[in-house]
Amino acid sequence: MPVLHKIAVIAVLCAVALGVLLPGAHRPDRGVRAARAAESAARAEGRPATVPQAAPASTPPSSAPPAPPTVSPSGTPGASATPVPAAAPAAAAAGADELGEVPVLMYHRILPKAELSLDRSTAELRKELERLAREGYVPITAAEFAAGRIDVPAGRHPVVLTFDDSTPGHFGLDARGNVLPDTAVGIIEDVARRHPGFRPTATFYLNDDLFGLGPRAAEGLKWLTAHGFEIANHTVHHPDLSTLGEDGVRKEIADMEDRIVALTGQHTATFAYPFGAVPRKRAWAQREDGRYSFQGVFLAGWKPSESPFDERFDRWAITRVRSEGKIKENDCRTMCSTAYLDELAKHPGERYTSDGDPATVTVPKKELGRLAPAYRAAARTY
Template identity: 40%
Template sequence: MLSGCSSDDDDPNVAESPAPTAGETTTPTPDATPEPSAVDPASVKANELAAIPVMMYHQVKAEVCSACVYDQTPAEFKAELARMHKAGFVPITVAQMVAGEIDVPAGKHPVVLTFDDSSASQIQIDADGNPTPDSAVGVLEAFAKENPDFRAMGSFYVNDTSFNDPKALPWLVEHGYEVGVHTVTHANLKQSSDTTVQKEIANNIAAIKAQAPDAKVNTIALPFGISPSNPQLLRSGEFEGKSYTLDAALLVGSNPAKSVFDADFDPYKIARIRSGPKNKPVETDSTYWLDLFDQGKWAAYTSDGDPTKISFPSTSTKKVGSKWADKANPYEPAGEGSGSSSSPSPSATASTPPSSSPEETPAATPTSTS
């Protein structure tokens, strides 16, 4: 499941002690420092073929209109972070997920926090060079400071406005947040020519790089969740000498995403869960899915704590993708309740969005875009 950014502190390796210098006394140590014992995946019910929630946020502001189904107040956003933290979720970025770099502690669940449209409510930099406390990033940074096991990490998908603050993009990149494509004009790519699709993507990346040269831009959040008629243009393209390559594309969706290690995972059709006001939740939004998770009605990706292995119950009906086959680590579940065969949704009806296919579905209302 939501996604700030700055630190990875999960490396379990024990560093060797340096040799003492002349005249220095040391406490006697054993001949060799044992490696920390590996966690038995069965003991934490590891399931790295299960679903990953990719949360989709828009504005975080003090007043939310009744039709703004993608927006939250700072208090609501903080409360949702607290709920995910309590449930054992740890943020990663889209780029990390797609690359299979899912390094979270054993027994914990990765969640991706994504933010569309680069609105001013997401981040503004104050006179001291810090995000304003009432912005989305400000709330996330403060929450992570209070709860160090919940990383300030996320993926921001920007349009040409770039938060209306020239300091925002450089700050995000400097502090480890992912920045991705959302097109220059928030274009409906299916209604655009091949040339326009490439122009929207290539110029968007060029604008990001102009403000933040160190940004690594390799994922896109599709405006309205709609793919171009030529899906190859999501992978690579070129406009006026500016070429690009993208590794993943995000839909609007209404359900958790498949695990990147699942043989059925498609990096260019990654589902997301909408997150909006808590006083008026919409169908299949974050409240809906977190409620079902708390009730044990869908299985989230559960880490074995070892990024070099992909652990899952041997009884799972899911298959590891061929790209990851050498890391597959099936294990015998310890009794019942391993969640080995749980699907990302409680039932066929519960997982079906109330409208048509998410990649073909514009935003729910004309005043709220994705």
């Protein structure tokens, strides 16, 4: 068990003092790390730390994500007392725990050689993806994760690969329409070819420049969606939304959405805050009738996310982990992707392990109390 469990009391007292309980702080060590890493992520992006707001009292009906295909909410008095069916033998044998943590990895520029703290080199990206493949992770999209549509083989673990700012190192096409091999998409596809079962997908949060594709922007976005990648909204100009009023927030998001729809004919399903900066009212970024309606919103850090089936999961403030190696100069020695993947490898019981059936949610009996009521009818235990 991680040593930081010993400071659980301190974490809780801090949360009470602040008047905010950070999403997913049910594990004391992760709650403490979240508080420190929020500040670290803010400093890294050159802005003041932003504390996620509390969940809104109600969710706009049109933006509610669908449940897994055959799952229906219990929602009836006394439903929690209904016996939960036994897990399938294969799920139990795989050690399924679909309330475990999921790494949602956040990447920025991908370059031949990293230049800034948020950059990753092509070699570093390939190394991290190869590690994920070896350790049994299977990529899913941000939209699938936010909506709880997780279809991963039994015994394996979902991971969400997100790339912010739509820079040229993420994706490009040659003159014949083939993906450039040294971009993030090219590397993801190559790792998938070398590791059967490693699904070649990722989510790209778009700003106005659109990978530097210029007049080929429509061609490029359609290539991505046709090949199983997700495109998503990250505003037109990448402003700090915490400094804007309602009209400014909505214009940045809606104008980007309008451009994506004009180029692809499709709306996006998720949104990521530039700099992780939350506007004064979260509802401004969630939905505007006729222009955008998201299923989930992602922050800029700072820890693996709770399972979407966990009662503490907040789809309007989904946490991510910055991709970076362990370094002494900042909190990445314990907070970034390499450190967190090391910890999940050392403590495999903390990570999401699939039961192989997207229509059920299998958890060990001791974890059943954390299951969100809407998924009670899908629950299986062992």
